[in-house]
Each structure stands twice: as C-alpha cells, then as structure tokens.
Amino acid sequence: xxxxxxxxxxxxxxxxxxxxxxxxxxxxxxxxxxxxxxxxxxxxxxxxxxxxxxxxxxxxxxxxxxxxxxxxxxxxxxxxxxxxxxxxxxxxxxxxxxxxxxxxxxxxxxxxxxxxxxxxxxxxxxxxxxxxxxxxxxxxxxxxxxxxxxxxxxxxxxxxxxxxxxxxxxxxxxxxxxxxxxxxxxxxxxxxxxxxxxxxxxxxxxxxxxxxxxxxxxxxxxxxxxxxxxxxxxxxxxxxxxxxxxxxxxxxxxxxxxxxxxxxxxxxxxxxxxx
Numbered sequence: 001x002x003x004x005x006x007x008x009x010x011x012x013x014x015x016x017x018x019x020x021x022x023x024x025x026x027x028x029x030x031x032x033x034x035x036x037x038x039x040x041x042x043x044x045x046x047x048x049x050x051x052x053x054x055x056x057x058x059x060x061x062x063x064x065x066x067x068x069x070x071x072x073x074x075x076x077x078x079x080x081x082x083x084x085x086x087x088x089x090x091x092x093x094x095x096x097x098x099x100x101x102x103x104x105x106x107x108x109x110x111x112x113x114x115x116x117x118x119x120x121x122x123x124x125x126x127x128x129x130x131x132x133x134x135x136x137x138x139x140x141x142x143x144x145x146x147x148x149x150x151x152x153x154x155x156x157x158x159x160x161x162x163x164x165x166x167x168x169x170x171x172x173x174x175x176x177x178x179x180x181x182x183x184x185x186x187x188x189x190x191x192x193x194x195x196x197x198x199x200x201x202x203x204x205x206x207x208x209x210x211x212x213x214x215x216x217x218x219x220x221x222x223x224x225x226x227x228x229x230x231x232x233x234x235x236x237x238x239x240x241x242x243x244x245x246x247x248x249x250x251x252x253x254x255x256x257x258x259x260x261x262x263x264x265x266x267x268x269x270x271x272x273x274x275x
Contacts, residue, residue, distance in 0.1 A: 003033075004081060005040060005268040008073030010218030010247030012268070013060070014042045015081055018049035030061035033273070040271070043214045046074050048081060054094040054101050056082055062213025070099035070159040072221015072250075072261055076117040079104040080265035083114050099159020118262040121222065124229045124254075127155035134161040134190040141165075146181045153182070154230040158259070161192045162226035170198040170206040171246070179210025193220060195227045203241040205231060218247030225259045228252040 001023075004015045014033050016023060023029055030045035044062045051057035058078050060071045075095055082088045083106050091106040103120040125132060128140035134157070141152035142163075153163040163182060167173050179194040191212040198206045207227050209220040224243040231237035232254050239254045250263040 001274075002270070002272050003040070004270050005042065006077040006081065007247075007266050007268060008076045008219060008221065008263060009245055009250065011071075011073035011220060012042045013044050013046045013071075013074050013077065014040055015046050015048060015077065017081075017085070017087075018047045018057075018059075019087070023047060026059065026061050027065035027067065030063065031065045034063035040273070043211075043217050044068070044071075044074075046071070046078065048078055048087075051096040054096040055088060055090070056093065057096040060097075062211070064213045066213040067098070068160060068213065070097050070102070070222055072119060072121060072158075072223075072225060073219050073263070074221075075102055075104065075119055076221065076261075076263060076265040079106050079117040079119075080114040080267065083108070084267065097159065114265060116262060116264050118260055119221070120257075121158055121225050121259040121261050123258045124226065125157040126230075126233070127157075130157070132157050132161070134188070134192070135163075136189070137187050142187065144182070144185055144187070146178055146185070149178065151178070151182065154234075155192075156226040156230050158222040158226050160222055161188065161190065162195055162223055163188070163192045164195040164197055164227045164230045166198065166231075167196050168198060170196055170208055173208065175208045175210050175216055179216065183210070183212055193223050193226075195220070195223045197227045197231065199231055199236045200244075203238045205237055205241060205243045207243050207245055209245070219245040219250070221250065221261055221263070224250045225252055225261055229254050229259060 049057040109115040
C-alpha cells in the first residue's frame with residue numbers, strides 16, 4: 001500500500017489514495033500505522049476517495065481507530081495532495097466529509113505546489129442556540145468541576161464537538177491532566193475535543209487542544225475555529241484573528257456565510273507498507 005505522510009502545523013496524518021488503494025478495515029489500519037514506535041507514526045489516517053456530490057471525499061480516523069467527522073488541518077493537506085499529485089488542476093475544490101461539504105481554495109507557490117489552503121469550515125453551532133446530540137448542555141458557558149478546579153466550558157460544534165475554556169498561560173497549562181478528565185464528563189456522551197485558550201490581544205488567541213481519540217496534538221483546525229468564534233461571540237476577539245498553536249498559527253475569519261480557516265499544508269514523505 002502506498003501512502004503519503006503530511007502535516008498541518010504538526011497535526012500529522014497518513015494519507016492514502018482511495019482511488020487506487022482498497023482498505024478493508026481503515027479503523028484497525030489507523031491504529032496500527034499511527035503508532036509512533038511500531039508504525040509510521042501519526043495522529044491518524046485519512047483516506048481520499050471518490051465522491052458523488054463533490055470533487056473528493058475524505059474519511060478521517062484518529063489514532064485510536066475512531067472515525068472523526070471533520071479535521072481542519074487534515075483537509076488542508078487533502079487539498080495539497082490532490083493538486084500536487086495531479087488528481088485535479090483546479091484551485092477551488094469541494095470535499096465531502098461526514099460534517100458536510102467543505103470548500104477549499106488552493107494557493108500554489110512558484111513551483112506550482114500548494115503551500116497554503118483556505119477552507120470554508122461551515123457555520124458554527126453553539127450549544128445554547130442549537131439542539132446538538134453530542135453537546136447536550138444548553139448553557140453557554142456550562143460550568144463544570146474537574147478534579148480541583150471549576151471550568152466554564154463554551155461548547156461549539158464545527159461538525160465535531162468542542163469545549164473551550166479560558167485559562168491563563170496557555171502554553172504552560174497542564175492540558176493533559178484536565179483535558180482527559182473533561183472528556184469523561186457525562187455531559188459529553190460522545191467525548192469532546194477540549195481547547196484551553198487565552199486571548200492575548202484583540203486579534204490573537206493562544207490555544208492548546210486535547211483531542212478525543214488522540215490526546216494533545218500540536219494543532220487542531222476545527223478547534224481553532226471553534227475557539228475563535230466562541231471568543232468572537234463574547235466580544236473578546238475580532239472577527240478576523242490569528243490562533244497560535246503549538247505547531248504554528250492559523251488565520252480564522254468569521255464571515256456572514258460561515259468560518260474560514262487559512263493555513264499551511266506540508267508534505268513530509270511518500271512511502272509504501274506491506275501486509
């Protein structure tokens with residue numbers, strides 16, 4: 001099986017061309033190949049497949065084998081993959097995901113390789129204004145107690161569930177300690193992605209993320225969108241802002257028709273694995 005290793009701000013995935021490769025059990029394959037000691041090493045597996053309703057279809061599996069509805073960093077790399085590999089010559093494409101169709105604008109560099117991608121990420125849905133099965137609490141914020149601390153959680157869906165909490169010194173915070181416990185709360189029956197954020201200027205947000213199925217990762221595109229719009233809704237952040245993550249920075253814009261995310265997509269290497 002041929003594969004490509006790519007990352008968006010360090011959020012790395014193994015990409016497989018589903019037009020050529022047939023994967024019988026992608027969940028099990030994701031667990032095996034994502035292992036950073038005995039596999040290729042990644043936050044998960046992404047399949048690029050034919051679609052009846054868009055240019056391409058994306059399926060994304062976390063490192064534990066669970067399937068995710070959407071991955072912002074992952075879909076930027078899908079855009080780079082299909083253009084750089086010659087699957088399309090268009091610089092505007094649509095990609096089908098479990099969270100719906102997402103629109104991508106691809107920006108080639110001087111060598112006609114994609115260096116960054118802007119993604120229309122859809123319309124954010126808030127727990128107090130929408131009936132969301134995976135975010136059942138209707139409070140904004142939801143107040144919870146975890147271990148020795150109280151957390152206000154601003155719950156937002158970007159096609160997958162996010163719980164955002166404001167803290168200080170984001171890049172020094174014990175994210176793993178509290179993120180794992182917040183995910184276990186009964187108010188999140190399908191678990192949740194947990195973002196720890198700090199507004200550092202009117203147009204800058206620091207963020208770390210503890211993702212369901214993967215633990216802490218260097219970046220999360222849907223999490224950056226969810227965190228930004230939560231702070232924008234509260235009036236703490238401008239509608240065009242930068243989200244700083246451990247792996248780099250994303251630009252998030254909240255327009256009338258939804259949320260736009262712009263960031264890099266990076267090819268690491270191509271490879272081949274045998275059964």
